[in-house]
Amino acid sequence: MAVVASTSQPHHTLWGDAFIRLRRNRLAIAGGIVILLIGLGAIFVPLISPYGYAKQDLDAILQGPSWGHPLGTDALGRDVLTRLFYGARISLAVGLFAQAIVLAIGLPVGAFSAWVGGRVDNIIMRLVDVMYAFPDILLIILLRAILGGTIYMMFLAIGLVAWVNVARLSRGQILSLKQQDFVTAARAMGASGRYITLRHLLPNSLGPIIVAVTFNVPRAIFAEAALSYIGIGINPPTPSWGNMIRDGYDVIFAAPYLMIFPAIAIGILMLAFTFLGDGLRDALDPRLRR
Amino acid sequence: MAPLLKVDDLATYFYTQGGVVKAVDGISYEVARGETIALMGESGCGKTISALSILRLLPASQVKIVAGQVLFDGVDLLKASKKEMRKVRGGNISMIFQEPMTSLNPVLTIGRQISEVLELHQNMKRRETVQEVIRLLNLVGIPQAERRMRDYPHHFSGGMRQRVMIAIAISCRPKLIIADEPTTAVDVTIQAQLLELLRGITRELNTSLILITHNLGIVARYAQRIYVMYAGRIVEHGPAQDVYRYPGHPYTAGLLASVPRLDEPRKTRLTPVEGQPPDPLYPPPGCPFQPRCTYGVPQCQRSKGDFVEVTSGHYSSCCLAQNGVTPWEKT
Amino acid sequence: MHLVPGGPWDRDKQLAPQVVENLNHKYGLDKPFVVQFKDFLWNTVHGNLGVSYSYQDRGVTNILLEGLPKTATLGIIAFILAILIGIPLGMVAALKQNSAVDYASVLFSTIFASIPGFVLGILLMIVFSVELHWLPTGGWGGIKQIIMPAFALAAMSAAYIARITRASMLEVMHQDYIRTARAKGLSERVILFRHALRNALIPVTTVAGPELAFLVSGSFIIENLFSIPGIGRLFVQGIFARDYGLVMGAILFYALAVALVNLIVDTLYAVVDPRIRYE
Secondary structure (H helix, E strand, C coil), X not given: CCCCCCCCCCCCCHHHHHHHHHHHCHHHHHHHHHHHHHHHHHHHHHHHCCCCCCCCCCCCCCXXXXXXXXXXXXXXXXXXXXXXXXXXXXXXXXXXXXXXXXXXXXHHHXXXXXXXXXXXXXXXXXXXXXXXXXCHHHHHHHHHHHHCCCHHHHHHHHHHHHHHHHHHHHHHHHHHHHHHHHHHHHHCCCHHHXXXXXXXXXXXXHHHHHHHHHHHHHHHHHHHHHHHHHCCCCCCCCCCHHXXXXXXXXXXXXXXXXXXXXXXXXXXXXXXXXXXXXXXXXXXXXXXXX | CCXXXXXXXXXXXXXXXXXXXXXEEEEEEEECCCCEEXXXXXXXXXXXXXHHHHHCCCCCCCEEEEEEEEEECCXXXXXXXXXXXXXXXXXXXXXXXXCCCCCCCCCCCHHHHHHHHHHHHCCCCHHHHHHHHHHXXXXXXXXXXXXXXXXXXXXXXXXXXXXXXXXXXXXXXXXXXXXXXXXXXXXXXXXXXXXHHHXXXXXXXXXXXXXXXXXXHHHHHHCCEEEEEECCEXXXXXXXXXXXXXXXXXXXXXXXXXXXXXXXXXXXXXXXXXXXXXXXXXXXXXXXXXXHCCCCCHHHHHCCCCCEEEECCEXXXXXXXXCCCCCCCCC | CCCCCCCCCCCCCCCCHXXXXXXXXXXXXXXXXXXXXXXXXXXXXXXXXXXXXXCCCCEHHHHHHHHHHHHHHHXXXXXXXXXXXXXXXXXXXXXXXXXXXXXXXXXXXXXXXXXXHHHHHHHHHHHHHHHXXXXXXXXXXXXXXXXXXXXXXXXXXXXXXXXXXXXXXXXXXXXXXXXXXXXXXXXXXXXXXXXXXXXXXXXXXXXXXXXXXHHHHHHHHHHHHCCCCCHHHHHHHHHHCCCHHHHHHHHHHHHHHHHHHHHHHHHHHHHHCHHHCCC
């Protein structure tokens, strides 16, 4: 009578498993909630706030936090809280939409490079390496100066620089996919081997890309803030956290909170996305599957 | 004469999330001066853990030595202070590990890795060690020692690295060497060379050797006595030749039967030992081998693993053997 | 740069078209674009970065060279701070794994690795300059001026380095060769400093290069914030004023700095890890 140790586990799909693990990560959940709250606030602020972002009240300039203005007013009497949420619209929009461009360029370029292989692959990867090594902010500034001043161009500027790490990832995935194909063909096991491979490989390859994109968002948010801070980002009177900081500098001794609030906002949003990214990365890591 | 090393009822447990794993569950063995014993068994039976327990090299967090004594020259190592253990390690007892590829530090020269033991235990100064390192490297058969001592581990092959490990192990003339599967990760041709080297050295220096292995061929040739381990316990022990000719335990008999022999007709089928080792979290009651044993009787489940002398100096824990019945004997 | 709308001569008051034309001619701006680019490359190779359009009396090279020491000093000090804080923190966290120290340091690293130096700089400035009046809000001169920007710049790198050091140290301590070292009877201190450290620092060296490059490039925002007259600030001013020469020069400086840093780090890598040395 042989005793076979039974170590069977309940079968989970990759996504279900990952989701459960993600839920257990409190920092990631906290991050997600913060993003959600800021997002909702940003979307609904025109309806909720009694002030517009440009409404000046010259009788009430540079006031500290109060009941009427929970975060105070700026040098032109505009409500800081409202402007902060309008700024959130910009930050979130830039952060997220830039990723669309990142994916639109990065995925195909990486896949193409891996598929074709050879010298074309080498050249493209050289280019990627060079871009990767160079500090991204500088390139973004350059592109911004070239492309012009609208917010859509900002998406483009950021996207045109940030696509490189997604390209690398997608190339890696296609490369391993290529190998899988050959192995399966050689094994002559028929179509079933290939379908299973695709079914397992593709979800695995999406994982790191999702994580990379999640980590790209705070970088994009930072890029926008930095650009606005030095003056080539979003133009006043449209509030962006970057240009709010800039305006705040002029009155730093009189009203330091004007700089603090947008700065903290940037920090919190970036932190939230980073926590979420960390959580996703741990949740999707196939090695941690029990 | 008292044995050099006496392991007495050693028990080492792993505390895991799933439960307690009794990796070593009350084993005893001894080694006399100058003697070579073999500790034999499948992977996972606890032989490596028992060796690490002797030197207390276990990863601290989830593993604990819960019972027993390890008497080395009369002193219980399990009760020794950390400082005393450090003196013993490398100086009186040294260990050779299984994996030559990863057991040497990649950023230090091999000369350095040998000399640091000499500096530590023999109180030599750095400069004085040079000659000794060269001598040691020559002894273990590494050519051009003077040049090679400045090389890094990645410049050496697996077999050569094991020779370096042997050099490190013998450098301070220890009384006991523990060799944990020293040849498993190495080519077959090199295996023989390394073992011959080890035998020559231990004979010359009268060093005791514990040879841990799962390879029956090695055991026969190089060990005087064998201890057979299964699932964390010793199931049989005795003089090597005796155990081979008259195995006193069905597990040993099974192992012997599963190895191809030169004197058998070529077409004879190999008979492996059926089944798997028990789940370490849920060991079966009584004799640990009983679920896989073809000779099991109900008494086996109540067996407490006491030893009975099968032939002179040769003991088995099988309850059948206790009754003088050995149905697995070859004709 | 020519694609940017507006030219270098835009001022609040429009200059007479004739003047604009003359100026353009003087600086060769009316030549075809390709020719201009070629001239630029030629001049650059000869060390002549041309003339700045906003500071018309000085050459771009001179201007940038004035700003270089400040940027370099800031970057180097920040780098040293990052290493001096990051590596020990990572090591201690790894050695006392799962203790309070470890937990705190992991939390610290995660937070400071995500918050840009810019934000930290603002907070520091508010606390120490505005509220406490201990430190000036900017400028360049001595320790008081450099301490806040250096910390703000270093924080993100320090956190990242701490994280890498910790992870690397943890992995190293579980390696077989550490067990061998223990079996030799070596003390924990010797094992740490002779056997573990060099191996653990190898990944750190890998990131040191990009980190330094990051510090050099990210510094321009901090320079702006703290009004430090370095290359970063000149760069920003140049963009604003559409001063092509200045901007191109600054970018060149940055590119050179990045390349140089990477070269140094690659060499350092060979020193630390004997496995990759060429015979």
